[in-house]
Amino acid sequence: MSRKFWTPIYTTLRRTLPSKHSYLPANSAFKFPSPTYFFSSPSPSSSPNSPFSSGYDFYSLQNPKFPVRIFCFSTGAEEQSSARCWSCGAVAIAAPFLVCETCRSVQPMDRSVDYFQIFGLEKKYDIEVQNLEGKYKDWQKKLHPDLVHSKSQRERGYAADQSARVIDAYCTLSKPLLRAIYILRLEGIDVDEEETLTDPELLSEILEIREAVEEAADPLALNEIKSQMNEKLNHWSNSFATAFRCRKFEEAVNSIRRMTYYERVTEEIVKKL
Secondary structure, three states, X not given: OOOXXXXXXHHHHHHOOOOOOOOOOOOOOOEOOOOOOOOOOOOHHHOOOOOEOOOOEOOOOOOOOOOOOEOOEOOOHHHHHOOEOOOOOOEOOOOOOOEOOOOOOEOOOOOOOOHHHHOOOOOXXXXXXXXXXXXXXXXXXXXXXXXXXXXXXXXXXXXXXXXXXXXXXXXXXXXXXXXXXXXXXXXXXXXXXXXXXXXHHHHHHHHHHHHHHHHOOOHHHHHHHHHHHHHHHHHHHHHHHHHHHOOOHHHHHHHHHHHHHHHHHHHHHHHHO
């Protein structure tokens, strides 16, 4: 019997993952709803520059609650250390090598560079989100396609790709839920959003919350529920951070599952306000 392991929400995440092998369980029985965020890049198998190998494997254990896909890829460290500018031939001074410091030419996209590296961050869940915007604006001052409109078609294409990727990186790292999903992906863990949810406690809670949202008579009541959802999101975000630091990936996935539902409720409230 065939099973769907690949879903559109993670397309971009799958393309940008320098990680190690991870042999983790693939049995699952919950329905993981699709977050509303969507990335539209093509799948890694369609790219000749993809860091992934062509082979994939799956492993199952007895008790785990989440599905995982196993990846094989290069870290890209060798390519970064010997990278040269396509335009002037200068050796990369520092990573990530998005723009040549010698001739200022925008470089082709290197998918072995992850989103944390783009922003000069350590690969961890707890980051200073307020510092992202400044770095994002710095990159866009160098990469925005409008700044290279007089350059060659080749470089304009590089700028469009690099600028779009920096935007994806900024949006992903600035949102706790997307950042959690992404950092697990860097560990080789792919939570299947199509799995069926059977946790009775969570099901009951979500049904009660949705009923409260539907019955809310005014914006004041909706904002009260929204405030409660923010508290729950913060709680499970902290739970994810602890689980990830301790390498307790099943607990980390459970936290993502909760964050996803509370995020969706918050979005429904915002639409009604």
